[in-house]
Structures are given as structure tokens and as C-alpha cells.
Amino acid sequence: MSIWIDLWELFFPRYCVVCGRRLLKAEEHLCVRCMTRLPRTRLHLQADNKMEKDLWGKMSLGRASAFLHYTQGDDSRKVLYELKYYGNSRLGIFLGRLMANELRASGFFQGIDCIVPVPLHEKKERQRGYNQSEMLANGISAVTGIPVFNKLIVRTRQTETQTHKGRAARWENMQDVFGCTSPEAFQSKHILLVDDVMTTGATLVACADALLGIPNLRISVLTLALAGDL
Numbered sequence: 001m002s003i004w005i006d007l008w009e010l011f012f013p014r015y016c017v018v019c020g021r022r023l024l025k026a027e028e029h030l031c032v033r034c035m036t037r038l039p040r041t042r043l044h045l046q047a048d049n050k051m052e053k054d055l056w057g058k059m060s061l062g063r064a065s066a067f068l069h070y071t072q073g074d075d076s077r078k079v080l081y082e083l084k085y086y087g088n089s090r091l092g093i094f095l096g097r098l099m100a101n102e103l104r105a106s107g108f109f110q111g112i113d114c115i116v117p118v119p120l121h122e123k124k125e126r127q128r129g130y131n132q133s134e135m136l137a138n139g140i141s142a143v144t145g146i147p148v149f150n151k152l153i154v155r156t157r158q159t160e161t162q163t164h165k166g167r168a169a170r171w172e173n174m175q176d177v178f179g180c181t182s183p184e185a186f187q188s189k190h191i192l193l194v195d196d197v198m199t200t201g202a203t204l205v206a207c208a209d210a211l212l213g214i215p216n217l218r219i220s221v222l223t224l225a226l227a228g229d230l
């Protein structure tokens, strides 16, 4: 069997998404060096961390954390680009597993009933072929055993891209974007909302707003990356 794998690697070599170096057999998507060097926030180890403080009062918040820092020129930027714009859906599952493995020992996932990825608009998901947040959620689920429910929140209208918008415009752009499909089933549940990047928090808060009517719902938040200005 191994000889076939060796031959496969010979004809279809795989490369690290960050440094471009050829991957060793045991490596996936990132070489060990780049994986070790990814700029981790370790926010899950801090009670009342800055991300939680930013979301307080905007939702019934449990915990919040982001796995990586996201700044211009950073390695995490290459990872995010690969995940969002180069059709690498399997990288999403891999990163979901990676962050779940690193956060698990801290008890971050304790008490969470269900993982809910932030939805893309249907049209955008068709274009991209997948929802990157759902891939992250699937990876987290594979490690923690917590089920993914990707139909709780739906995007009711398509938004313009947030990338070049200022802070106020981002908030305005996100109003009434999401709806909730089955509020009854989530009464008194604790959900983990998963997204790729938190910038101002506008998207996450808009999702939480769509769930406002659900009694005793708790929301924890986990994103792959946290943009630098927060």
C-alpha cells in the first residue's frame, strides 16, 4: 500500500499553504514548522478576555475565543485566503480539528450542546462550493463529538462584501441579515457559534440577534481568527 502512496506523492506532490515547501508524508496542508509558528491568541486561557468583553451585552454570552491573530502580512492571512478563496474546503476541516484539539483541555467546549456555523448566502455558497465556517464546525465536531446544526440560522439576504467597509458601515450592512428556523428546539440550549474571522463582531451579533426570541439560550463564540484592531 505504502508504495502506491509514495508513487502518488511523486506525481502529485503536496505543498505547505504558508511557505510553499513540499510536505512530508505525515504532514497535512501545513508543514510542522508553519503549523507551530501560527500566531495563536490563547484567549481561551484567559477569563473575561478582550473578545468576551467586546461581545458582552450584545448577546447572552458564554465564552468567546479566537484561535489565531489575523494581521496584514501574517501567516494566518495566507491560511485564511486559502480557506476562503482557493477552494480548499478540506483545510477548513483540518483547522477545525487543530483548534479543537488545542482548546479542548481548557474545558472550553464543556456544556455546549450544538455547533452552529455562521451561514453564507446560498448563492455565495454555490459559487464557492462550501461554507468555510461549516468546514471549521465539522472539524471541531470530529474532535469534540458535539453535533453540528447548520440550519438553525439562515441568511435571508445577501450582503455586500465587508472587506472594504468601515466600522459603522459594517454594522449597518449586517442588520436583519439572518433568520432563525427552529427556535423551539433550542430553548435552554448552549450553542457554539463558529465563524472564520471576527473583525468588528457585527456578523456574530447579527446571528445572535436572529436567536433573540429563544428563551434561556446561551451562545459561546469561536472563530478561526481575530482581526488585529480588536
Ligand SMILES: [Zn+2]
Binding pocket: 016, 017, 018, 019, 020, 021, 030, 031, 032, 033, 034, 035
Ligand atoms: Zn510551511
